[in-house]
Amino acid sequence: MIDILLGSLLLGWDTLIGYLSQHVITCLVPAFFIAGAIATFVKKDAILKYFSPETKKTVSYGIASISGTVLAVCSCTILPMFAGILKKGSGLGPAITFLVAGPAINILAIVYTAQVLGLDIGVARAVAAVGISILIGLIMMKLFPAHDTETKKTFGAARKAVMAQEATRPRWVVPLFFVMLVAILLVGTSALDAFIRLGIVYALSIGIALLLIYYFTRDEVTDWGMEIWDLTKKIFPILIIGTFALGVLSFFLPAEFFRPYFGETSLISTFLASVVGMILYIPTLLEVPVIGTTLGYLSGAMAKGPALSLLLTGPTISLPSLLVIYRLIGAKKTLVYTALVVGFATIAGFLFGIFFP
Template structure:
């Protein structure tokens, strides 16, 4: 009975932490950004940079570093990924962004370097960008027939508004991204100023129908993603409760194949809110974890979580989702083994 109560309390505690400290500052702004992508970014604009016919150097380059200014985790990035993927963005660039978004943000890299050492911080930055591109290219190759057979009406089916001037659209999204960044950093004075600025931008450059459409699309993403997140966060809390920490740290004291696989799988299953993986990993390192498995966990942890897997499956389907998860685990394992050799 005590065991069951501990599991339930772990799940409830995980939910409480997520709802009290994460949703309002990270996930809500991300939902509004995704809704804005669905309404105000035209399909041709998405396809120009992320579509299957786009210049690969440009699309994968942009996708691999576009998360550098966003302090988002594996769950917060999902609405943004869904917005790109549902708008006809190629599965390759979309999954490149999905992997790199949580892993390459500047706060995470700097924090990792300062707390864990510059070697791990630099390795995380290089590996995150490189693996994101590799994973995206493999996904694009494996599912190339799906893109080729996708009718143009599906790729371009949207109510995207082409009438807005570029600077107006950039101002709108720039304000939303600023809200996401400063709210995540708990800088409330700047966040409030940006909210006021957003209101002024909407009043000056957007009509009531456009605003209503934006809110409807935002709510659609909430209904699609949020229920899966809640269930997944609860399950992740339960798993975290029943797995002893000493069992994990004792099994990853050396950088070999088994320890890196274990670190990758553990990171993929656990939910780490933005930057929380860094102090947790520091504790593991102090308990004897090798730097190879540490990098593997740093790569797989922010990129995946049990909640995000459930949502990715909902968005992309079983075959694409399981392939993506497998690629993340395998590539993180390989990166950890290579880093552990030095």
């Protein structure tokens, strides 16, 4: 009995050390900086400006589908944001698009997925999440038009006031700031020589420092640091504990156990993976070791199709989050929303597994 316990604990420790030693410094740390920056430097008035029913659809849905790229959230923690943007005048479609895409496409999750599970499934996750979120948002808007009609009446004047506001700094500053942050992430995870990587990262860091000194206030920089710390203390402990627990679980429930269910790509296996993702509550980033180790994607016990389906539904919906969504938008909208997420995730996983085996 003691040998079994020690064996499971050692496997949990090995799994944790393996994941963190390979991906924390070059992958997660820069991603935390990016996620903290978006929470600080992107103005909340952008909701009225870009998510309104009066905004051009290519703009509102496009921004909603990618805005979650730098939000480190999962299905439950995105709910207050979803409720907030609805209350501040967002159209139903862009809000739903944001709700679907946010957890599945945040920069932490995408980078971690590509680093651990492979570039192909990382890219597939990003592309599928954006496409699915836009489709679901458009369908929800068409099926429930009354929400947008009421929103236009309530927030029309507020949106005009926001549109009339002038920018407090040159428009190129914030985009360049994020480009430099992302460049540090990409260079840090690249295969370049270590000396070259260090030189490029150093130059980019100097550029970021100059932007912060000349174009951002002291309070903004302080808030950025606080956001980074807040994200770190919320996510990193869960990632450590969860990865260790998954390693222990894999000792008692090896990946081969799941091969009959997820070992091949079929409509049944991708649908099952989508439903499993819907039922489980998976904190952000933990879906990567769940799929890679517990379900055996890295060992070949899980096929690409079911893996992608689970990546799309696992962080996006869960039973706890659906109960909250029900209270926010009602039973009918919640039922349709759930069916659309599971259905599109099933199809996306199936197509990915068939065409990119």
